[in-house]
Amino acid sequence: MATVPEMKTDLAVNVWRGNSERGGFTTFAVPRHDSQTVLDVVTHIQRYLDPTLSYRYACRVGMCGSCAMTVNGKARWTCRTSVAKVAADGQLEIAPLDNLPVIKDLATDMSGFFDKWARAKGQFKGPLTRHDDFAQVAPASKERLAANAGIECIGCGICYASCDVVTWRADFLGPAALNRAWTLVNDVRDTQQPERLNAVAGDAGCHVCHTQGSCAERCPKQIAPTAGIAGLKRLTARAAMRGEL
Amino acid sequence: MTSAITQARLWYLQRISAMLLALCVLVHLAVMIYAVRGGLSAAEILGRTRGNWFFGGFYAVFVLACAVHVPIGLATIAAEWLGWRGRSAGMAAILCGGLIAGMGLRAVYGVVA
Known part of the structure; x- marks a missing residue:
């Protein structure tokens, strides 16, 4: 069984659950780590807190272009966005990309x-x-x-x-x-x-x-x-x- | 004429009229600042503009550039902010252009003639 890595302080992460018609933000407490990316945060939520969370990623290194989401109001590659850069106050809001229909949670129909x-x-x-x-x-x-x-x-x-x-x-x-x-x-x-x-x-x-x-x-x-x-x-x-x- | 051609031409006209307007606004501001040093009365203004056909020509170009530039921009705003598109929006924009041209040229004529 996978073990949760050692935690420092928790991040408060609001994540969009639902689709284009219906949904809302759910808050998760995610342990903070050094060199943590926003994609690491989303992956942590799906693996340890709520396995029904849907999102999309593939390469994790900024080559495939599939993990883009709206992070604290701005569209970003989550794999190349360091939590330290965007969540200085320990708050993260993660939503699907704007201007695209939402299939479920963080996955949009491209x-x-x-x-x-x-x-x-x-x-x-x-x-x-x-x-x-x-x-x-x-x-x-x-x-x-x-x-x-x-x-x-x-x-x-x-x-x-x-x-x-x-x-x-x-x-x-x-x-x-x-x-x-x-x-x-x-x-x-x-x-x-x-x-x-x-x-x-x-x-x-x-x-x-x-x-x-x-x-x-x-x-x-x-x-x-x-x-x-x-x-x-x-x-x-x-x-x-x-x-x- | 397809929509693509119309849009491309409108964009071109708006760009050309914007270039003219940039020049006209600068000249207009400079002349205004120069002319009002030490106060200016209506009689003094008319004294300078009456019969000055160069002045009249400059402001006629200014008005016509506005009459081209403004309706194209208004049609865009109507489409994007109000969702008002199509023939009725186009007609309204043309009407605005006509109004600007009519009122502007009448004003120019009023101070020049």
């Missing part, structure tokens, strides 16, 4: 989020087959550098949960999908450019972004989706003025 990636033409389509030689893209080219700036996104949904425009307009594609579109707009091999510009323009697309910057501020990968969205605005506006959209 399907709508990823459907928007597809709607923003987030798929790569190249002209070559496996029988052709590799395409050459100069590493220092303007397009390659622009794509590099956004390519490290792992789809955790933190930007999407932090975006007020997504809250106000449920059909807005959101920062992650638009960032993905921007990396592909800058992929010189891709063959769906006109369709993509059309998909990301309009009042569900890049033009409704207010450049408020919560996405860029909260992104754990330090990506600035606002920069990509500004690029999409410029390209689509130029295309619209020429009647090409």
Whole structure:
């Protein structure tokens, strides 16, 4: 049987139980440890205090993007958030990500989020087959550098949960999908450019972004989706003025 | 015209009008601060503006930039804060633009002519 590690003082942890329609916060006392992450806290609750708690995680090291939750009001990767950093007063509030339907407790339904990636033409389509030689893209080219700036996104949904425009307009594609579109707009091999510009323009697309910057501020990968969205605005506006959209 | 084209063009118009407004507001503030040194009466103002078509042209551009910029922003606020979208919101925004243009240009005409 697993033993509870030695405790120092307890953390008071309010955890969301329920779904989007019904639920409330339940308080748990969790022993405090050195170098403890918020994910450690949630895992402790599930293993030792309430095995019915639902949450999602996989890698525990900031690679998979599945453990994002709202921690003391801000969307964060729980695996890379140190308790010492966010709960100086010994209080933690852990809720599911905003702007996504809650399946149960801390697990959200991400399907709508990823459907928007597809709607923003987030798929790569190249002209070559496996029988052709590799395409050459100069590493220092303007397009390659622009794509590099956004390519490290792992789809955790933190930007999407932090975006007020997504809250106000449920059909807005959101920062992650638009960032993905921007990396592909800058992929010189891709063959769906006109369709993509059309998909990301309009009042569900890049033009409704207010450049408020919560996405860029909260992104754990330090990506600035606002920069990509500004690029999409410029390209689509130029295309619209020429009647090409 | 698809919604995507309309939105992209509206965004472009709002951006261009914002650039004009930034310039107009700065010139307007500077002139105002310069002109009111030591007090200013209505007669003095009219004395300077009457027949000054450069002044009239500048403020006509100012008013038109407002008439383009404001309704686009109001339509966005209506959509996001009130959930008011679609044709009726668009018409209301156009009406606001018309009102701003009409009242503003009338005021400019009033002090220039």
